[in-house]
Amino acid sequence: MTAVKGFPAFPPQRAGARFATSWWGRAWIKAMEDTSLDHTLLQKGRAYAKTGQVGPITVSPGRLAAITEGEYDTVVRVSHLTDAEWNRFLDQVAAQSGHLAALLDGEVPHDLVEAAEDAAVPLLPTVGDLEPECSCPDWGHPCKHAAALCYQASWLLDGDPFVLLLLRGRGRDDLLAALQQRDVPAPADTGTPARAAYALGVPPLPAPPPPAAEYVPLELQEAPGVNTGALKVLAASAAGRARELLAGGTPAVLTERQDRVRLAAEHGLDIGDAPAVLAWQYGGAGGLDTLEHAWNPGKQELARAEAAWRREDLPPVEAARNRWTLGALQLRLGRDGRWYPYTLRDDGQWWPSGGPERDPAALADQV
Numbered sequence: 001m002t003a004v005k006g007f008p009a010f011p012p013q014r015a016g017a018r019f020a021t022s023w024w025g026r027a028w029i030k031a032m033e034d035t036s037l038d039h040t041l042l043q044k045g046r047a048y049a050k051t052g053q054v055g056p057i058t059v060s061p062g063r064l065a066a067i068t069e070g071e072y073d074t075v076v077r078v079s080h081l082t083d084a085e086w087n088r089f090l091d092q093v094a095a096q097s098g099h100l101a102a103l104l105d106g107e108v109p110h111d112l113v114e115a116a117e118d119a120a121v122p123l124l125p126t127v128g129d130l131e132p133e134c135s136c137p138d139w140g141h142p143c144k145h146a147a148a149l150c151y152q153a154s155w156l157l158d159g160d161p162f163v164l165l166l167l168r169g170r171g172r173d174d175l176l177a178a179l180q181q182r183d184v185p186a187p188a189d190t191g192t193p194a195r196a197a198y199a200l201g202v203p204p205l206p207a208p209p210p211p212a213a214e215y216v217p218l219e220l221q222e223a224p225g226v227n228t229g230a231l232k233v234l235a236a237s238a239a240g241r242a243r244e245l246l247a248g249g250t251p252a253v254l255t256e257r258q259d260r261v262r263l264a265a266e267h268g269l270d271i272g273d274a275p276a277v278l279a280w281q282y283g284g285a286g287g288l289d290t291l292e293h294a295w296n297p298g299k300q301e302l303a304r305a306e307a308a309w310r311r312e313d314l315p316p317v318e319a320a321r322n323r324w325t326l327g328a329l330q331l332r333l334g335r336d337g338r339w340y341p342y343t344l345r346d347d348g349q350w351w352p353s354g355g356p357e358r359d360p361a362a363l364a365d366q367v
Contacts, residue, residue: 003171004060005163010152012052016312016364019049020154024108024124024164028157031125032142032150041140045147046313054148057156061169064153068145070136076146076153077131080169081121088119090178100179108161123168237263258285278352279340286336291352294321297333305333305360312361324360331360339363 020026036042048054053069064076081089092115093099099112116123132146142150156163162172170178222228254262264271265280279291302319309317317324322333330342330350338356341363345351357363 003166003174004058005166005171007057007059007156009054009056009066010049010052010155013050014365015050016314016361017050018312018361019046019151020158022108022158022161023110024113024161025154025157027124028164029151029154031127032130032147034127035130036140036142036147038140041138041142041144042147043310043313044144045142046151046311048144048148049151050313054145054152057149057152059156059163059166061166061171064149064167066149066152068134068136068148070145072134072136072145074135074143074145074149075133076142076149077133078125078129078167085121086170086178089116089121089123090175092116092119092121093175094179103161106159106161108164123164234263236267254285258288261288275349275351282352282355283334283336283338283340286334286338287340287352287356290322290332290334290340294323295335297322301333301337305339308359308361309364312364314361314364329363331363333360 020029033042048069054074055067057064057066062078062080064078066074068074092112093103095115096112099109102109102112113123122129130142130150132142132150134143134145136143136145138144140147153163162175165171165175260271261273261276261280262285263269264273265277271277275291276288279287281287283290315326317326317331319325324331328344330344332340332342334340334356336356338358339360340352340356341354342350343353354363
């Protein structure tokens with residue numbers, strides 16, 4: 001019997017909803033977008049996908065189908081893996097028990113896909129692998145309806161990687177049954193047999209590690225000209241950085257200004273510069289630098305961010321150097337490659353308003 005799986009229609013999504021949070025879901029979208037020659041149709045497809053204009057989706061071997069806006073029959077075809085390719089893929093899954101465990105846990109391991117590629121098994125689609133068909137009069141490849149179907153399919157792939165395997169020809173049950181019937185290679189003649197290992201009994205546990213040294217606040221007596229409160233803060237800070245060194249970390253070398261802001265952020269000191277303290281609490285030294293300095297990012301870095309912003313159909317921004325402004329929201333790109341959100345206060349000043357993100361579109365819900 002041919003495996004078929006149905007999924008209910010996705011309801012309308014919020015404006016900032018994202019497609020494909022998984023790396024394999026993003027690979028699916030990339031294969032579709034790289035094939036397209038019309039960015040406008042892709043934009044319309046994203047809007048259709050988010051506004052609930054795609055009906056229930058049916059997934060079967062080599063075929064993704066739905067009734068879309070206007071009662072159009074929309075299909076996206078994917079080539080099947082041959083029996084020989086499936087056998088090679090099953091070899092890779094069986095080679096490591098963690099591969100199957102990851103699939104059952106809703107993950108597609110990078111090393112499994114790479115091993116499949118080494119075995120000439122095209123698991124993830126690339127340019128030209130997705131063949132859209134639609135009964136609408138649009139000549140786009142894909143049309144907006146097929147694009148919408150592909151974008152919504154990325155949500156299905158995020159939730160269940162077996163959807164991808166079904167599109168390639170075999171469903172979850174078929175795959176598990178085939179793995180159960182395979183001959184597992186005999187283990188190498190090394191190590192201790194399980195019976196002998198159990199006969200050894202339970203060995204004693206190793207000695208517990210030495211307890212971590214706890215910081216004991218300094219007991220200081222008041223003295224003329226000595227700020228004992230500041231000394232206690234400095235001692236606590238030094239103890240924390242020492243623990244970080246002992247744990248194998250490498251504390252950053254800070255300027256006097258950075259260290260003053262750090263101390264205020266970590267110990268609740270009032271240095272009369274609340275925006276700087278907030279910036280440090282949200283992003284450390286990188287957050288403070290982004291607050292205090294504008295700079296000119298590279299064109300390639302900005303192009304990637306602009307493409308991510310457009311993919312989510314977000315409103316246009318006013319761009320100046322590393323700062324994007326949209327009403328009372330401003331996003332600033334830090335030299336650490338992260339985008340920091342700022343909010344315009346009543347006094348006309350921009351204040352840090354949240355933690356940073358690699359993708360500026362992820363901060364769009366603050367619009």
